[in-house]
Amino acid sequence: MAPVGFLETSVIYCGDNLKRLAEFPTDCVDLIYLDPPFFSNRHYEVIWGDEAEVRSFEDRWSGGIEVYVDWMRERVMEIRRVLKETGSVYLHCDWHASHYLKVMMDEVFGQQHFQNEFVWYYSGGGASKRRWARKHDVLLFYTKGDDWTFNADAVRTPYKWTKGQLRADGSSRDLSKGKLADDVWEHHSLMPWSPERLGYPTQKPVVLLERIIKASSNPGDVVLDPFCGCGTTLHAAQNLGRNWIGLDISPTACGVMQRQLARLGQTIKIVGLPMTVDDLRALKPFEFQNWVIGRINGTHSPRKTGDMGIDGHTFFTHDPVQVKQSEGIGRNVVDNFETAIKREGRKVGYIVALSFGRGAREEVARAKAHEALEIELVEVQSLLGGTHPLARNESTVFGTEIAPVIPRDVATLPTVEELLGEDEGRRAAEEPEDSDSS
Numbered sequence: 001m002a003p004v005g006f007l008e009t010s011v012i013y014c015g016d017n018l019k020r021l022a023e024f025p026t027d028c029v030d031l032i033y034l035d036p037p038f039f040s041n042r043h044y045e046v047i048w049g050d051e052a053e054v055r056s057f058e059d060r061w062s063g064g065i066e067v068y069v070d071w072m073r074e075r076v077m078e079i080r081r082v083l084k085e086t087g088s089v090y091l092h093c094d095w096h097a098s099h100y101l102k103v104m105m106d107e108v109f110g111q112q113h114f115q116n117e118f119v120w121y122y123s124g125g126g127a128s129k130r131r132w133a134r135k136h137d138v139l140l141f142y143t144k145g146d147d148w149t150f151n152a153d154a155v156r157t158p159y160k161w162t163k164g165q166l167r168a169d170g171s172s173r174d175l176s177k178g179k180l181a182d183d184v185w186e187h188h189s190l191m192p193w194s195p196e197r198l199g200y201p202t203q204k205p206v207v208l209l210e211r212i213i214k215a216s217s218n219p220g221d222v223v224l225d226p227f228c229g230c231g232t233t234l235h236a237a238q239n240l241g242r243n244w245i246g247l248d249i250s251p252t253a254c255g256v257m258q259r260q261l262a263r264l265g266q267t268i269k270i271v272g273l274p275m276t277v278d279d280l281r282a283l284k285p286f287e288f289q290n291w292v293i294g295r296i297n298g299t300h301s302p303r304k305t306g307d308m309g310i311d312g313h314t315f316f317t318h319d320p321v322q323v324k325q326s327e328g329i330g331r332n333v334v335d336n337f338e339t340a341i342k343r344e345g346r347k348v349g350y351i352v353a354l355s356f357g358r359g360a361r362e363e364v365a366r367a368k369a370h371e372a373l374e375i376e377l378v379e380v381q382s383l384l385g386g387t388h389p390l391a392r393n394e395s396t397v398f399g400t401e402i403a404p405v406i407p408r409d410v411a412t413l414p415t416v417e418e419l420l421g422e423d424e425g426r427r428a429a430e431e432p433e434d435s436d437s438s
């Protein structure tokens, strides 16, 4: 899709959304949907998709609800800044934090700009004998200003009756258009067997996003998802002819999104994937492992925990690979890997790490001389640069890095009061003079 003004679309930015949003121009996006990690204490280990890849998804907070709400407030303030005056935002949350988040949203957007608490009711699945079964999510719908897009006809729902109802004058009403939508929407959540399911634990159904996008934007508008996960919003926006931008901190999620969107025939740029050894060092261990296995186009070891020393296998020859996010890997790691590959009946294997010590090299030489094992020690630097034969050509996979738009220093973020004050000033300046005043 074409760039919108000087805003690049069809781009997934990998990184903390606070930093990325600060680089966006003001008043540039028509619709924002955000589905942040909830305030709960879960830690997921999931099998991702058909390839039985092990992924982790973290959703945990320490420091209490205040810390969470403060973390969200900073981002919501940037979200409000990048929204156009006519723009809308939907914050997807559940019972864990929706009440705290609503107070925060009122504060940032102004109570007068709260439009709906949209309830997504999903039937099916678990029940409770101790309380009412928890069966809905809440989407807080706010607008930035007093005029906004709402295509009510695009989201009408069918009447339950199939025949025309009689009016008071005896004529029949045409019910074929369906009824205007209300703020409760019933649709099952993604089932384990659903074809659109990618294995991402909090993936939302694409119809939910299509509904929101149809109602609150027009073709050609810009839709932004700052916590885009496996890309449901981007997928829906693409289906509906909207421009889109996605942000997510997880390189793993960005890779999955790219694969999914490429299937829709869309050319996509991913910006901000790890480019240096320091970037890789900063990744969470599971992200590091995913990055390495992805970089060599390998397959992940299907076991969720206790990989017994083998984290994946190479693509063509299916040789075992072990990944270590450490420096100066020593003799004992190689020693354990030898046991692991012998258990698999293999003669060749790779250990990928930040760097290796002398002991590791000596052990590799010993294993070759005495046991005919070919263990190669691979420094991640050689995968990054594409100099290692195992590494794929980065440009064919990830696209090119593009310059960010209008850099903005996060330290210059305005306070909530300044933000609202600025708006009052702007509105007052735009108010027409009262010609009737006497």
Ligand SMILES: C[S@@+](CC[C@H](N)C(=O)[O-])C[C@H]1O[C@@H](n2cnc3c(N)ncnc32)[C@H](O)[C@@H]1O
Pocket (backbone or CB within 6 Å): 015, 016, 017, 018, 035, 036, 037, 038, 200, 202, 203, 204, 205, 226, 227, 228, 229, 230, 231, 232, 233, 247, 248, 249, 250, 253
């Ligand atoms: C609840 S999931 C979103 C799921 C998404 N709606 C979908 O349908 O796939 C939340 C996402 O937020 C991302 N995330 C968490 N912290 C982030 C941050 N600071 N910046 C950008 N993304 C972040 C996580 O990596 C995760 O993919």
